[in-house]
Amino acid sequence: MIQIDEKGFYGKFGGAYIPEMLHPNIEELRENWEQIVASPDFQEEFQMLLRDFVGRPTPLYFASRLSEKHGAKIYLKREDLCHTGAHKVNNTVGQIILAKKLGKKRIIAETGAGQHGVATATVCALMGMDCTVYMGALDIQRQRPNVERMKILGAKVVPATSGSQTLKDATNEAMRQWINNPVDTHYIIGSVVGPHPYPEMVARFQSVISQEIKTQLLEKEGTPNPDIVIACVGGGSNAAGAFYHYYNVPQVRLVAAEAAGLGINSGKSAATTVLGTPGVLHGSKTLLMQTEDGQVVEPHSISAGLDYPGIGPVHAHLHDIGRAEFVAVEDEDAMKAGIELSRLEGIIPAIESAHAIHALNMIQYQKDDVIVINLSGRGDKDLETYIKWGGY
Amino acid sequence: MNRIDQLFQQKKQRVLSIYFTAGFPRLEDTLPIMEAIQAAGADIIEVGVPYSDPIADGPTIQESNMVALQNGMSLKKLFSQLEKMRETVQVPVILMGYLNPIIQFGIEDFCKKCQAVGVDGLILPDLPMQQYLDDYKEMFDQYGLRNTFLISPQTSAARIREIDEKSNGFIYMVSSHSITGAKADISGEQIEYFNRVKSMELKNPRLIGFGISDNSTFNTACTYSHGAIIGSAFIKTIKNSQNLSADIISYIRSVIQ
Structure with missing residues (x-):
């Protein structure tokens, strides 16, 4: 059986290797996401938007x-x-409804080529939520049209200037900003990566x-x-x-x-x-x-x-x-x-x-x-x- | 006896721990920096193991990590630099870094090396408590390594109790919800958090870190804990230094004066 265990592992892989500062955020998600996603309320809105x-x-x-x-x-x-x-938008629609139900006011996201950034900016516009997207400084140069799409949709695009200035650095930067804003902010990760429960949650939405x-x-x-x-x-x-x-x-x-x-x-x-x-x-x-x-x-x-x-x-x-x-x-x-x-x-x-x-x-x-x-x-x-x- | 335990038995106030990134500003500065930190009167040395993706660190330490890696620093190199440190360094030494380079080195080899060169403890921000208990604690204990956990203003009282019960060495109190790097001042909200944790009367000593940079912030931190940790502000001090030893000594003395 391919199934995630209670500690967030698929076999040898997975888990939640996060700094203690993110523990409350991850716990809040872990304890609530399945119940929220299973609720008729959530499903009605999710299915309608899909x-x-x-x-x-x-x-x-x-x-x-x-x-x-x-x-x-x-x-x-x-x-x-x-x-x-x-397909990116399947996940961002799910996560934005979840963020709303968790009472979050702000959304942050990472993006590489800009597709997940655009999908996030899109659902934030739809829900009237504040949106900041972290993007490698190098990718910002390479993917101009998507940067402008995000801006048209009302998102703030912040360059990640550390390391190689690409997707992994944008992800680092989004995690740092989540540490800095743990209470009112939800981090919409764009792929089946990150600490448990993100990989399973994103997979479920997809x-x-x-x-x-x-x-x-x-x-x-x-x-x-x-x-x-x-x-x-x-x-x-x-x-x-x-x-x-x-x-x-x-x-x-x-x-x-x-x-x-x-x-x-x-x-x-x-x-x-x-x-x-x-x-x-x-x-x-x-x-x-x-x-x-x-x-x-x-x-x-x-x-x-x-x-x-x-x-x-x-x-x-x-x-x-x-x-x-x-x-x-x-x-x-x-x-x-x-x-x-x-x-x-x-x-x-x-x-x-x-x-x-x-x-x-x-x-x-x-x-x-x-x-x-x-x-x-x-x-x-x-x-x-x-x-x-x-x-x- | 473990040097960290010994220190906190003897000294319960104004303990100063200094963090720096190994291999920064130059590859071979590691041991001279440690000797200067000790000579200046600091109590604990945290040697940072550089990593390509330091997610809990602000721009200053990110940059020192990157420069150190460009300089050629690695765990192998670091252990060779630390081989003879106990000939000159008597204070407790802690390695601080992210999990991945240690996994690649091999956990048991890493612990053995730590014990052989005289490392007393570890701070691994991305090793959460459950994983530590499941996979690491036994080995750290076997090689006499203390493992320090972080807590932040968001950490619940129950979680703080659990961390206190299951960890040793000391507790690293992150001063605000933030990554590393200096803030302008310590706010009333932070003081409330310092007081709240102080009143819990934990078994482990507490050091406050993140945002401590000078005599004033050090004094404030010491009012509510056993001492404080300085990282980013120290990195800034050594970044452009022409005379490392003199600059380190004058900076640390200005903090603890």
Whole structure:
């Protein structure tokens, strides 16, 4: 059984390795979140917003030309059609309602490429809550349009100037600001990372993805279970959502596509399960890219959303026990897969999601296998990267 | 007897603990800084083990961590620098740092090394109490290492009691809800918290840290506890120092005068 234990561990991974100053915040969440999320009150508002604001359920689309090319029955779960352009908003809608029920007045968040920042700024605007997003100073330069989107939505964007000035430093900064403002502030973490209960809570909010896949597939194929589910993994929130209701259905193969960057041995990679070793980062024990002295290494991927030196503890566990297959997709192959999907299906994917498309070329399957690929986001935000790459 | 326990048996007031980051400002400054801190009259030395992601620290200590890592500091290097410290340093020495570099070093190897060079205790801000009890306490005890926990104004009375009961050495009272780094002043709200904890009559001594920077804040902290810890303000003092030993001695004397 893939299940979190009472101390917040999935097997060897997880836990809550936090400074004592954050203990009351984490305890407040841990003691209350499940009960609040299960309440009819919460569910009514959550389901209404997922339907009317986010645009759920997202379609499960049979990709006929992609299927023909790869010789399988391939479905795309269209998270790219969510409001704000990616699955991230499923989680921020859930957490903002939770924050309100906990009586919080302010929201803080970290962001890398800006997708989670935009999704957070969006729900804060919706609820009229004060919003501050921490973003690496380097990422602010690289992701100008998303910075402006957050500002248009009324959020304050604060540069993280320490360390490598990217996602991990933005996460450090958000945690520091939470320490500084423990009473009235809720921290909306954007992936299945961080101290318990965040990984499970974020996974639960994202699990709507696999819940819908089951219903939709039953309608189209007469069974809720595909042969294979494929999703990309940075921290791993879309993968956790797509895998969630299949964790304990052993006949469904789970495939996680990590970013190999310029190549696993290039020194410019983000393939955490290949290059990582167990360690503690951002409050949980997980697989982590680090030096032999235990200093965290800056990863690389052409896709900003996969550019994280760790991986959610649940994925470290799925890897550890062999429940999921992990493949590492290089930048160039992901870009080509993005073009392939654009030309075959008329869908320009986010470069993160393009990694999942390329995974089709890296795994074995039978001709009539039903494969669901979680298309986690749309490519609009990546236009600049596609243009710079130029191979189309 | 453990030097921390010994210290608090002999001295119950105005205990001063000084934190610095090993390898800052220069790689080989570690031992000279420790000797100067002792010569100036401070009672405890906290040697910071630098880490790439110090989530409980403000800009001053973040920067010292980064510079120290760039200088090439690591736990291996640090232990080699500390090998002969007990020839000149008699005061209690504590290693303070984040868990990950220690996990990579190997917990038992780390504890062995600490004991071999004469380290008396540890402060690991991201090792929470439950994890300590489950996985670490037995080994720390085996190698004679005291483990200090932090409490903050948000920590409930019940939790403070639990920490007091299950820890040893001393309790690190974080002065406000904040990361490390100096504040302008100590507020009435903080005084209320200091008094509240003082009146609990804990078994462990208490040192107040975060925001202590000079004689005035040190005196205030000492009114409500056994003493205080200075980190960021000390790092600022040594950051651009041309004469480390003289600057350290004059700074620490100005604090405890």
